[in-house]
Amino acid sequence: IGIHTGTVVATSETHSGSFMVSGDTVSLAFHLQEVAEPNSVLASEATQRLISHVCEMEPLGRLTLRRRSESTMTYRVLRLRPDTGKLRGVAGLDSPLVGRQPEFAALCAAVDRLHEGRGGLVTLVGEAGIGKSRLMAEVRKTLEKQPLALPSSAAIRWIEGRCLSYDGKVAYHLWQDLLRETLGASMEDSAEMVASSLERFVRVICPYNQESTVAFLARLMALPLPADWEERLDNMGAQDLQHHTFGAVKNVLSCAVQNWPIVLVCEDLHWGDPSSLALLAQLVPLVERTPLLLVCIFRPEPDQNHPVWQIAAHGDRLSAGQHLSLHLQPLTADDSEILLTNLLGMPLPSRLVLRILSQSEGNPFYVEEIIRSLIAHGALVQGPANGQWQLVDDLANIAIPETLQNVLAARIDRLDYNERHVLQMAAVIGRIFPLRVLAAVSSDVLNLEECLRSLVQQELIRQRSGAQELEYIFKHALTQEAAYNGTLKRQRQVFHRQTAEALERLFAERVEELLSILAHHWEHSDNPQRAVEYLLRVGDRARLAYANQEAADSYERALSLLQQQGNDEGSARILMRLGLVHVAAFDYQQASKAYERSFVLWNRRSPSPEGVAPLPLASQTHRRMWGIEPKNWDPNPTFDYEMPLFSGLLEESPDLSAVPDIARSWEMLDGGRAYIFHLRDDVRWSDGFPVTADDFEFAWKRLLDPAVPPMNARRRALDTSTGLRSAGPLYDVCGAHAYHTGQSGNPDSVGVHATDPLTLVVELERPVAYWLHIMANPATFPVPRHRVEQYGDDWCDADRIVTNGPYLLDRWHPREQVDLVRNPHYHGRFSGNAHRVELLCLPYPTDWPERLALYEAGELDYLFIGNWPIPGVAEAARRRSADHRRMPALHTASTCFNVQLPPFDDRRVRQAFAMASDIASGMASGRVRSQEIVTGGFLPAAMPGYSAGIALGYDPERARVLLAEAGFPGGRDFPEVTYYFIMTPGSSMMEESLVPQMEETLGVKIHLEILEWGEYHLRLKTKPPHIGLHTWSANYPDPDDFMRVAYHDIQRYFGWRDEQYETLVDEARTLTDQAQRIKLYRQADAILVREAAIVPIMHAPTSCLIQPWVERLVISPLSAMSLWTSLRDVVIRPH
DSSP, X not given: OEEOOSOOEEEEETTTTEEEEESHXXXXXXXXXXXXXXXXXXXXXXXXXXXXXXXXXXXXXXXXXXXXXXXXXXXXXXXXXSSOOOOOOOOBOOOOXXXXXXXXXXXXXXXXXXXXXXXXXEXXXXXXXXXXXXXXXXXXXXXXXXXXXXXXXXXXXXXXXXXXXXXXXXXXXXXXXXXXXXXXXOTTXXXXXXXXHHHHHHHHHOSSSHHHHHHHHHHHXXXXXXXXXXXXXXXXXXXXXXXXXXXXXXXXXXHHTTTSOEEEEEEOGGGOOHHHHHHHHHHGGGGGTSSEEEEEEEOOOSOTTSHHHHHHHXXXXXXXXXXXXXXXXXXOHHHHHHHHHHHHSSOOOHHXXXXXXXXXXXXXXXXXXXXXXXXXTTSXXXXXXXXXXXXXXXXXXXXXXXXXXXXXXXXXXXXXXXXXXXXXXXXXXXXXXXXXXXXXXXXXXTTHHHHHHHHHHTTSEEEOTTOSSOEEEESSHHHHHHHHHTSOHXXXXXXXXXXXXXXXXXXXXXXXXXXXXXXXXXXXXXXXXXXXXXXXHHHHHHHHTTOHHHHHHHHHHHHHHHXXXXXXXXXXXXXXXXXXXXXXXXXXXXXXXXXXXXHHHHTTOOSSGGGOOOOOOOSSOEEEEESSXXXXXXXXXXXXXXXXTOOOSEEEOTTSOEEESSEEEEEEEGGGTEEEEEEOSSOBOTTSOBOOHHHHHHHHXXXXXXXXXXXXXXXXXXXXXXXXXXXXXXXXXXXXXXXXXXXXXXXXXXXXEEEETTEEEEEBSSOOTTHHHHTTSGGGOOOOHHHHHHHGGGGGSTTTOOOXXXXXXXXXXXXXXEEEEEOTTOSSOXXXXXXXXXXXXXXXXXXXXXXXXXXXXXXXXXXXXXXXXXXXXXXXXXXXXXXEEEEXXXXXXXXEEOXXXXXXXXXXXXXXXXXXXXXXXXXXXXXXXXXXXXXXXXXXXXXXXXXXXXXXXXXXXXXXXXXXXXXXXXXXXXXXXXXXXXXXXXXXXXXXXXXXXXXXXXXXXXXXXXXXXXXXXXXXXXXXXSEEEEEEEOSSSSHHIIIIIIHHHHHHHHOOOOHHHHHHHHHHHHOOOHHHHHHHHHHHHHHHHHHTSEEEXXXXXXXXXXXXXXXXXXXXXXXXXXXXXXXXXXXXXXX
């Protein structure tokens, strides 16, 4: 005999009156029977727990049973025990509060202290069903009945929010719930309505920082934002977004408690997401100085490292009496008996009382449910004459369910069919379910309202108070769980799909807000693949909010679904994003595991995306325009125009993940201090020679060699930075900086070595989170050693060039056009059909109308307009609105003062010039380029470490005072200074706006020279100006690229150095604590702003026009790189 205990599916045989049972419980019992010896009984662990007190049992260990994926703990039943113990169980029913008087009094006292302006923290801990929520409900009921202490007293506001079991990995879910409760918003309200309520609320209670507070709270709640704030927050780094979000919640809460004392009740924190709990922990100190009572309710967690205990630890550091720690214990036997008497109005027979108390173990919810079960089964009835409860069956015949789930399941099974059907559908929707959603998924139920009334009367659900839309809530979470678990899996899947479809249909404008809920429902539906899109969006949003745990969880769930599809490429890409999440946290062990899994999938992916057949080559040429023409084609100085001609170890995806290119895999050793790259064996130079690890080692050391000019004489005039910028990304390699600066003359001291033709070993000075992004940068691309040694610097002339990228150089007409053609021997994959590419070299100055005319005539497929004057952008966007795209970019334009040339060696002079021009006014009047005004520091808003609001800003009065303090009152005796500006379609506007404004404000004379790109950089070296424009686009998405690499590039020409700044930046490079790194970068950025040697003035978005016949042209914040890496994916439709 084999015995297992659990839920079964019972199908009625109407003719015989019997039932057929099936399901996993029956299956496991059958397999236990198969391995049982003759005349023996085997039982599962679930059965052993229930009968071990009446049977002697022998453990047999874990057995592997047929068709079972996991082994099963098995016991042999030996004999009945001579003295059986009592059955154990659980129960529950509604009752007045019993046995909680001390806790109730302490909570009421804590609430009363709010009237005195004294806040506090309550941590209320207890098992499921022990009465935590009931206790708080009684406190709230008492509060609502109390009159105000004084006529002038403000009524206490009671705000409740809860965490959900399935939302435990969704960032800020608790705070979304709390904020919606605060605003009185319901599911019925559109996102626009909630956003409007939020703005009104903040403007009423917050006297300062209103606009930013609304913006960050709206982003937290996934509400629509004004376009400028939407872009600003999209551009913001993940950790900075979290920092400002925390600040916004703290601001609104601090202001709110100045208007009313607040009780903020946070339920089920054991299910809380890390971001919500971290924010809650940061708010604990607020209770010391404000009338705020934080009530944190959770079940005991065996893991003492769970974030809920950190909140309790914060409370222990509060002033005496401000932390009330309550741990609800089971009711005593006396209290439990009082509870029974209260429930039934009179005592029960002592034998039944003893049995119930032994089962319930002092859990009031269990007591109530057992009594309900006995009444429902007819074992306990009220006498018609005296109303006393009495037993109508022998006590020995009364079965008390052995688990709470069985108690609740039995109760649900006794419901009318329609009532049970409605309850199960509601359980799938969630603990809280709007009537509108339930009605949408229960169209087959004719008497829905009658069913809901009955369920309310039976105290299974209740209407949710305070909701503007009619919503219901399960009276207890365990009831919802029982109804959910009692629904057949295939039926649950249908309900989940219907719920997801209803949410998409009813709340189409709020999809961003409902991403996690939609992901949950689709994931558990009969079409789980629909969840992938939502899970990835949830993961990306969590990653941008610096919620790495939530991001990893969403990515893992999406990965599981894609692997079920057999989508190797999609799975590999998710794993690489997971790898980057772990690398960013300096968890190289987990990162290595993610990458190892990804390489297996990446290398077995299908030849074309998702198995789709390659497209026929486009008959028409893909045409773009350049602003800067190359002189030759060496990839290492990081010019973006070589991108389609060359390939490196990795490539940067539009989602800012680094994926394999020539490297088929890599290993991370020594805690991220060493990498071993394993190269593909099928990559060739265009002359047929293999691309080897030696080509990479040679290219890197050639770039670092101080004896070799970084480029020949013709290129020096064109390079934006020469030397240091080109080699800067390699400075993390052991010995690279010393070798490049001449401190070491031994190239073998540089930590890059080809150990064989297909293996490249790289040793770093220290672990850095961005190293894999560096491997996708052109500075690390290989060069063909055999050609360089044969032709020297001339190897990359148009008639000698040898490349390894997706496109080949076909023809070059200097100052006119460059023609590229698809490389038939390219080792990678083309998913697009662009065969020929023409790059037009339209010389400056060319006014924007001429460029727009070319685009409108169909001569260009893509046109960058980000550096146009605002009237041009506005006109282009108006005339070609369907083609206009605007994306954030990691780019900063700065005014740099040459501290080596007086009078700009005086910080006061630099600050005066920085404060003397009103960039915002110039932008508003359309007199400067269409870029984002800088209100922060050097780092752009999309970069981690961005500091909002630290810019010096426009202050003409202060500017004149500073100039006078420096010895030039009213500009007297101030020498004429030179300002170099780079020629762009909007550069002439500098003459009409900013420079004249500085001259007028300060009384000085500025000689502005607008120079072609190559002439500008040549003049920087041969005839340095007093002031110059510097532009920087990120090479990789980490603050180090701006704060170190760009800083050295600027220092080379403008001379500013600051020891404290360099110390902070160098220390940040050595840290593996990401939060501490960001803190140091912010401090360094503040120094840069204060010293005013580098004055950021604009951030340039990627603003462009894309013709309707062009598809799959994807642009990322690393816009220059993504424009070329996506070229292989571009589809040109006939036109």
